[in-house]
Amino acid sequence: MSSRLSLTLGVLTGTILVARERRARQAVERFAAAALETLLNAIEANDAQTGMHVRRVAAYALIIAEAAGLDERQRRAVERVALFHDIGKIHEALFDIVHEHRRLTASERREIVTHPARGAEVLEPLDAFYPELSAGVLAHHERWDGSGYPRGLRGKRIPLTSRIVAIADTFDAVAHSRRYRRGTGFDRAIEVVLQGRGTQFDPELVDLVALPPIAQRMAHQTLAIGHKRQGRRSREHESVPDVKFRWRSESLGARRVRTSRHSG
Numbered sequence: 001m002s003s004r005l006s007l008t009l010g011v012l013t014g015t016i017l018v019a020r021e022r023r024a025r026q027a028v029e030r031f032a033a034a035a036l037e038t039l040l041n042a043i044e045a046n047d048a049q050t051g052m053h054v055r056r057v058a059a060y061a062l063i064i065a066e067a068a069g070l071d072e073r074q075r076r077a078v079e080r081v082a083l084f085h086d087i088g089k090i091h092e093a094l095f096d097i098v099h100e101h102r103r104l105t106a107s108e109r110r111e112i113v114t115h116p117a118r119g120a121e122v123l124e125p126l127d128a129f130y131p132e133l134s135a136g137v138l139a140h141h142e143r144w145d146g147s148g149y150p151r152g153l154r155g156k157r158i159p160l161t162s163r164i165v166a167i168a169d170t171f172d173a174v175a176h177s178r179r180y181r182r183g184t185g186f187d188r189a190i191e192v193v194l195q196g197r198g199t200q201f202d203p204e205l206v207d208l209v210a211l212p213p214i215a216q217r218m219a220h221q222t223l224a225i226g227h228k229r230q231g232r233r234s235r236e237h238e239s240v241p242d243v244k245f246r247w248r249s250e251s252l253g254a255r256r257v258r259t260s261r262h263s264g
Helices: 002-046 048-067 072-084 092-098 106-112 115-126 133-138 160-175 186-195 203-210 212-225 252-263
Strands: none
Touching: 002 048, 002 072, 002 115, 048 072, 048 160, 048 203, 048 212, 072 133, 072 160, 115 133, 133 160, 160 186, 160 203, 186 203, 186 212, 203 212
């Protein structure tokens, strides 16, 4: 009888410990998601135009990710990289340069190209929860032909998240006005993306964007974004998607086990 009782108590104790560990892990994962929300709010607070830009880029990137057949986890990874690809631009060393309305000097351009590395450095502490995030941000200005920065990665050595965001980023930069450039609309944006096929951009992803159903979704998103954002900002601001971050349902332990199996 006592052995049965000891066994029951052991099982009960183990169950309690597992439940406590799960609650603690979920609390930390919620904290990581909240940290991303805070960082996104910081981007918008420092520069509303950049805040709108990254949300638009996320909307376009998700269209491309869905067209590429990525699963839910991969699409969320693409969305996060899109939302934070320009976080390095709010660094104090770049802030004044980013807000210039004139043409930048050569030295200022050299400073601007440091923003992927600065952004990756900011995001690196969250690698345990979002392992693709800092690497994706670091590589979003790499080019398919290897002529990009900061590391000159070529082809599929560039993370898929970065390759998708690079297209969405350029598309938005051409289609929508920024403080230093007047937007030229959807048709020109598609044209610029097609011109970058196989040089700046992954040719397979560009071919997806060129498909009429995908191009039409991009066009529809462009038109929708042009309307006033309801109940959030003053009327001169564009409508942009809202984002709520989710913490991962997969445990850190499960990810580590899977990673160790692959590495073995």
